Amino acid sequence: MRFLRARTPEEALRLAEKHPDAKPLAGGTDLMVAWNAGRLDGKTMLDLSPLKAWARISPAKDGADVGALVTHARLMRHPEVLKFWPLLAEACGTVGGPQIQARGTLGGNIANASPAGDPFPPLAVYEARVRLVHAGGRRELAFLDVFAGVKKTHLAPGELIESVHLPHPPKPSRQLFRKIGTRAAQAISKTMMAGLLWLERDGAVREVRFALGSMAPTVKRLHAAEEFLRGRRLDRPTVDKAVELLAADVSPIDDVRSTRAYRLRAAQNVFRGFLEGRLGRS
Amino acid sequence: MKLTVNGKKRSYAGLPFKRLLDVLREDFGLTGTKEGCGEGECGACTVLVDGEPVNSCLVPVGQMEGAQVETVESLASAKKLSRLQSAFLEKGGAQCGICTPGMLMAAEAHRRAGGKKTRQAVCTAVSGNLCRCTGYKHIVDSVMAALKGRK
Numbered sequence: 001m002r003f004l005r006a007r008t009p010e011e012a013l014r015l016a017e018k019h020p021d022a023k024p025l026a027g028g029t030d031l032m033v034a035w036n037a038g039r040l041d042g043k044t045m046l047d048l049s050p051l052k053a054w055a056r057i058s059p060a061k062d063g064a065d066v067g068a069l070v071t072h073a074r075l076m077r078h079p080e081v082l083k084f085w086p087l088l089a090e091a092c093g094t095v096g097g098p099q100i101q102a103r104g105t106l107g108g109n110i111a112n113a114s115p116a117g118d119p120f121p122p123l124a125v126y127e128a129r130v131r132l133v134h135a136g137g138r139r140e141l142a143f144l145d146v147f148a149g150v151k152k153t154h155l156a157p158g159e160l161i162e163s164v165h166l167p168h169p170p171k172p173s174r175q176l177f178r179k180i181g182t183r184a185a186q187a188i189s190k191t192m193m194a195g196l197l198w199l200e201r202d203g204a205v206r207e208v209r210f211a212l213g214s215m216a217p218t219v220k221r222l223h224a225a226e227e228f229l230r231g232r233r234l235d236r237p238t239v240d241k242a243v244e245l246l247a248a249d250v251s252p253i254d255d256v257r258s259t260r261a262y263r264l265r266a267a268q269n270v271f272r273g274f275l276e277g278r279l280g281r282s
Numbered sequence: 283m284k285l286t287v288n289g290k291k292r293s294y295a296g297l298p299f300k301r302l303l304d305v306l307r308e309d310f311g312l313t314g315t316k317e318g319c320g321e322g323e324c325g326a327c328t329v330l331v332d333g334e335p336v337n338s339c340l341v342p343v344g345q346m347e348g349a350q351v352e353t354v355e356s357l358a359s360a361k362k363l364s365r366l367q368s369a370f371l372e373k374g375g376a377q378c379g380i381c382t383p384g385m386l387m388a389a390e391a392h393r394r395a396g397g398k399k400t401r402q403a404v405c406t407a408v409s410g411n412l413c414r415c416t417g418y419k420h421i422v423d424s425v426m427a428a429l430k431g432r433k
């Protein structure tokens with residue numbers, strides 16, 4: 001086990017280039033579980049936690065940039081985040097308990113790429129962009145394009161998450177975050193979802209965005225239902241059809257936490273409630 | 283490497299990937315902090331780092347350079363228990379006691395952060411802590427009593 005500590009972003013990039021197989025370490029809430037179980041023996045760790053520049057939430061031209069090292073505890077209480085991206089604040093407040101929130105970071109959460117990352121559905125509907133850096137330069141990916149599969153990302157060896165850009169959304173007519181789990185804190189959820197809806201004056205849908213976690217190997221936007229709903233009024237047959245279309249974009253699994261049928265049913269019920277205005281808030 | 287533990291400056295020269303939990307117990311002799319699961323699930327190992335509650339089983343000590351760490355030993359003065367500790371005694375907040383140091387530190391973090399004095403807020407504050415004995419009611423009663431300053 002080698003433990004490298006980066007003091008500045010430049011040093012982090014140099015060390016990551018020199019040791020492309022080193023595991024970046026942020027809050028350690030995922031990595032230390034693996035380490036305690038002996039799964040990281042012999043590995044090199046690159047500790048990013050001293051990088052103050054990556055622990056900031058800063059205003060950007062059309063939104064905000066959230067540094068990779070910003071913790072869930074900060075995000076859930078940050079006034080700007082509560083004002084413009086309340087679904088993200090809410091989701092961060094459901095990550096584990098207070099101890100996990102205090103150390104777990106947004107960058108670590110994304111890089112970990114669990115199908116059950118609570119902040120993922122909000123980041124998907126806010127259309128966040130993830131900024132990646134390596135010794136040779138920077139690139140930006142749309143949030144959904146970061147993921148390659150269960151616990152897999154498209155980050156190259158030596159590449160680090162620097163920050164997450166959140167664009168300001170127009171004020172939604174309705175919004176929702178929902179986590180369906182077993183024990184409120186700590187439990188890995190069965191399903192979580194986030195929705196944003198904008199209505200025209202006449203009640204027709206201008207735009208709707210809905211994302212589901214734990215319903216496929218990676219977080220999913222409901223592209224088929226979203227497209228179908230655009231420009232339509234939310235009457236009974238329209239809602240029925242949209243709820244049916246939900247299944248087109250997900251592939252829930254049976255596992256120890258839940259069954260495929262339960263997950264699909266739970267998600268469809270919440271989606272229906274959201275479209276009918278019974279669930280969610282303005 | 284230097285850090286502050288319960289107000290005292292300490293130095294540590296061992297392996298950076300040793301868990302803070304083990305350094306506190308083995309190197310610094312502070313055995314008040316307990317290990318339950320070793321996986322971040324139970325909160326028995328909760329200590330405060332720069333005022334925030336963390337699971338010390340999930341922190342490599344190498345990350346604690348310059349940090350202020352507080353353990354359950356910091357709560358009482360030489361002769362007197364803290365109000366929170368007294369409340370746990372009076373209201374039956376502890377049975378076997380394994381979860382108690384972690385519960386106390388999670389509750390202490392809530393108190394210091396000026397957290398709400400409602401049962402719901404207290405439940406959320408200790409939601410990362412498991413207790414297999416009390417059924418939680420007496421724990422919440424204890425914390426509420428301490429927050430409200432009643433005897």
Ligand SMILES: Cc1cc2nc3c(=O)[nH]c(=O)nc-3n(C[C@H](O)[C@H](O)[C@H](O)COP(=O)(O)OP(=O)(O)OC[C@H]3O[C@@H](n4cnc5c(N)ncnc54)[C@H](O)[C@@H]3O)c2cc1C
Pocket residue numbers: 023024025026027028029030031032033048068069094095096097100103104105106107108109110111112116117118119159160161162186187188189321322323
């Ligand atoms: C008891 C418990 C409960 C949990 N509950 C939840 C929950 O309810 N919801 C949820 O979403 N998660 C949960 N988690 C998972 C975890 O806490 C979160 O995913 C957390 O945000 C991870 O962040 P971290 O900083 O601790 O990551 P670390 O453990 O430090 O790192 C995680 C992964 O990301 C990589 N990494 C970290 N930072 C970067 C970076 N800047 N660039 C590139 N790669 C990086 C690491 O190499 C590693 O592979 C739980 C964990 C535990 C132990």
Ligand code: FES
Pocket residue numbers: 316317318319320321322323324325326327328337338339340
């Ligand atoms: S021993 Fe650390 S959380 Fe259980």
Ligand code: FES
Pocket residue numbers: 375376377378379380381382412413414415416
């Ligand atoms: S008192 Fe025994 S675990 Fe809580």
